[in-house]
Amino acid sequence: MTKLFEYAPAPESRSVVDIAPSYGMFVDGEFTEAADGRVFKSVAPATEEVLSEVARAGEADVDRAVAAARRAFGPWSALPGAERGKYLFRIARIIQERSRELAVLETLDNGKPIRETRDADLPLVAAHFFYYAGWADKLGYAGFGADPKPLGVAGQVIPWNFPLLMLAWKIAPALACGNTVVLKPAETTPLSALFFADICRQAGLPAGVVNILPGYGDAGAALVAHPDVDKVAFTGSTAVGKEIARAVAGTDKRLTLELGGKGxxxxxxxxxxxxxxxxxxxxxxxxxxxxxxxxxxxxxxxxxxxxxxxxxxxxxxxxxxxxxxxxxxxxxxxxxxxxxxxxxxxxxxxxxxxxxxxxxxxxxxxxxxxxxxxxxxxxxxxxxxxxxxxxxxxxxxxxxxxxxxxxxxxxxxxxxxxxxxxxxxxxxxxxxxxxxxxxxxxxNTFNKFDPASPFGGYKESGFGREGGRHGLEAYLR
Missing domain, CATH: 3.40.309.10 (Aldehyde Dehydrogenase; Chain A, domain 2)
Incomplete structure (x- = not known):
């Protein structure tokens, strides 16, 4: 087929994002090295260029992060919902202010086109925080009882295909409901989660409310199995989801799984x-x-x-x-x-x-x-x-x-x-x-998302819903 016209290159500038040569994990409000000093490299899929070296979490780091989240849970859950909502609104606004920087970072680390990170991912990330900020002082009207209570510490494991959006799907409802979070991003795309940790500091979020542990499957398994984690949320493959379901079976942990599909x-x-x-x-x-x-x-x-x-x-x-x-x-x-x-x-x-x-x-x-x-x-x-x-x-x-x-x-x-x-x-x-x-x-459309609309599956695609009023239920007692 003859092309009618050619497109001249229209590159987005890399200069809008400053990637440090190395990053620590984010625990109790501070960036810190792994307990055993291990690191791994984050690579740009489009060029195979090493973007940065990142601390690799192990079991000791999971213990430390869960303990920090547990200490923060009391004061955070005691805040009036309107006060928690202010932090979420602040995070949402900072995400909007830094959206160009975050879009370029996500494209570099994940490999997806800048058009998608800029026009789809980042607007939805901010929208989820805005949406759940609005729910924070209205939980009694969500249909889950007059005075629903948060669960405690949420252990969350997310995939590499939508690193920042999956983080927003997990963290925003958890914080709105009064829970604290330990989140493990995928090993191939840790950078946007670590930039989000910086946004949490910029927003003045109390130390320990959000903890970010970059690492491999062993860190995720340790987080899921940790006795002081009250809620596990996982998005990823069906095979790993089944392993997590087996690990959580017999405990009193709440679990939501968003797994594979063949739409x-x-x-x-x-x-x-x-x-x-x-x-x-x-x-x-x-x-x-x-x-x-x-x-x-x-x-x-x-x-x-x-x-x-x-x-x-x-x-x-x-x-x-x-x-x-x-x-x-x-x-x-x-x-x-x-x-x-x-x-x-x-x-x-x-x-x-x-x-x-x-x-x-x-x-x-x-x-x-x-x-x-x-x-x-x-x-x-x-x-x-x-x-x-x-x-x-x-x-x-x-x-x-x-x-x-x-x-x-x-x-x-x-x-x-x-x-x-x-x-x-x-x-x-x-x-x-x-x-x-x-x-x-x-x-008559496909892949349309809105933070007010619940998302989740049947059968081997998992259970539980994320987004919308339904997304609050998994984080309330």
Whole structure:
């Protein structure tokens, strides 16, 4: 296809963010080294450049952070809700003031395009703190009793795909309800959480209310198992979620899990094709497909399948892959070599099992971790690419004839996090959505979030809800 015009590079300046050569963990209001002195490196996925060296938390550091959170819990939970809300409002405003800096940092550390961190992630991060700041003095009206009480110390473990947004989803409701927090960011994306620790200090948040422990899975396991943690919240893979559920079973800890997904995007024959194609692209190629609620299975009604696929391939040919700091970039880097290897292995399995592979024509950079947007046709329910979460820019296309068949195929998965329905008929949207076993069903759109709307899954996609009034329940006694 001949390109009608070229885009000149439009890079965002790195100078807006000052990344120190090394960072400590944040415990009891101070940055400190790990008890055993261990460190690890945070690497930019797009260039493989070492961004910084970060203290690596171990069991002793978890003990120290949980003790600090426990000491802070009494005074923090005793504050009137309106006073706690003031801190959350202050944090939200500082996030807005520093949003350009944080967007560049997130893009460098995660690999996603600056367009996404700037226009999606950071506005939502601030919005979550503003939203839960408003709830802090209204908990008695949330529907969980006239005088609900906080649980205590929350141990929170978050993934690398939306580092700052997942932090906001976890920390904002916990603090609004009067809990204190020990949070472990993912080992590949620790920097924005450490910058958030600095924002907590800038906002004057009392020492110990928020503690940040960068580290690997051993630190997360120690936090989950710690006897003085009252609430565990985890977002990540289903396999790790199952391990956490086993570890917490038999204790009196409260638990919420937001796990994997294999979302179905259902396109009926009366759907506006151009609008649906934009939704399909946003549903699976946003953040390089590294989204738990990605629309990774496209179900198209047979009579329009050829038209939709032709339009989709044409659109994928216009996506720009490359430097995530370029404001024109649509597809950034995959977060880590391990994730790239998994995406590659599953895509090869799709070919080996007989599905037909089509890859968008684009040149991959020479350094960094990259995977071109890819779709598979001729996919059946038995293919691994239709059953397993790939967590990358890979779309599996299946067809259906009737609404009943669409629902049966959409529900034929161990996951139940998200789904999309594309049709001009409101009655069909309601009828199909009512039968889909998914925590979130989008109608004629995809991947739309609002802090006032609850998010969570069924089946192996976890339990509990984050966001909205429902998101308070997990942090109240």
């Amino acid at each position: 179905a995007n259902i396109v009926f024959d009366d759907a506006p094709v151009d609008q649906a194609v934009e939704g399909i692209v946003g549903g699976i190629f946003f953040n390089q497909g590294q989204v738990c609620c990605a629309g990774s299975r496209l179900l198209v009604q047979e009579s329009v399948a050829d038209e939709v696929l032709e339009s989709l391939k044409r659109r994928l040919g216009t996506l720009r892959l490359g430097d995530p700091l370029d404001k024109n970039t649509d597809i950034g880097a995959v977060n880590s070599p391990e994730q790239l290897a998994r995406i590659t292995e599953l895509a090869e399995a799709g070919e080996a099992e007989g599905a037909e592979r089509w890859t968008a024509p684009c040149e991959l950079p020479g350094s960094g971790y990259w995977f071109a947007p890819t779709l598979f046709t001729g996919v059946t329910q038995a293919h691994r690419i239709a059953r397993e979460e790939i967590f990358g820019p890979v779309l599996s296309v299946l067809t259906f004839r009737t609404p009943a068949e669409a629902v049966a195929k959409a529900n034929n998965t161990p996951y139940g996090l998200s789904a999309g329905v594309w049709t001009e008929k409101g009655s069909r949207i309601l009828a199909v959505a009512d039968r889909l076993r998914a925590g979130v069903v989008w109608a």
